[in-house]
Amino acid sequence: MASVSTIYTMGTFLSRAEGLGQRVRVLVEGNWITGTPLSCDGHGVILDSGAEGQFLVRVEAISAASYALPEATVPRPRPHEGSGDRVRDDADDRAYEGTYATVASLS
Structure with missing residues (x-):
C-alpha cells in the first residue's frame, strides 16, 4: 500500500490566506x-495591519499561524452588587474596542 504524505508549510498557509x-x-x-x-514569496510575507501599517516578516521566524477571527470586544468583569464599584458607561466600552497585542518593529 502506497502512502501519501503532505507537508504543510508556513508559506503554503500564508499563500492560501493571501x-x-x-x-x-x-x-x-x-x-x-x-x-x-x-x-508571500516563501522567504518573507508582507502583512497589512490596517491602521498599524505593514509588517515584513521572515517566514522562518514564524512559530505558529492561524486564521484571524473577526475583531471582538474584550470581555471585562462585571462589578459585584454592593462592592461599591461604579457602573460602566459607553466610554469604558470604547477603551476596549480592537484591543490586541502587536509588535512595533522587528529586527
Missing part, C-alpha cells in the same frame, strides 16, 4: 501579529 484575502495571526518571537497577507 489568495482568499483572509486575515491571519502569526507568532513571531513570542508576539502575535495580525494582518492580511499582501505578498
Whole structure:
C-alpha cells in the first residue's frame, strides 16, 4: 500500500490566506501579529495591519499561524452588587474596542 504524505508549510498557509484575502495571526518571537497577507514569496510575507501599517516578516521566524477571527470586544468583569464599584458607561466600552497585542518593529 502506497502512502501519501503532505507537508504543510508556513508559506503554503500564508499563500492560501493571501489568495482568499483572509486575515491571519502569526507568532513571531513570542508576539502575535495580525494582518492580511499582501505578498508571500516563501522567504518573507508582507502583512497589512490596517491602521498599524505593514509588517515584513521572515517566514522562518514564524512559530505558529492561524486564521484571524473577526475583531471582538474584550470581555471585562462585571462589578459585584454592593462592592461599591461604579457602573460602566459607553466610554469604558470604547477603551476596549480592537484591543490586541502587536509588535512595533522587528529586527
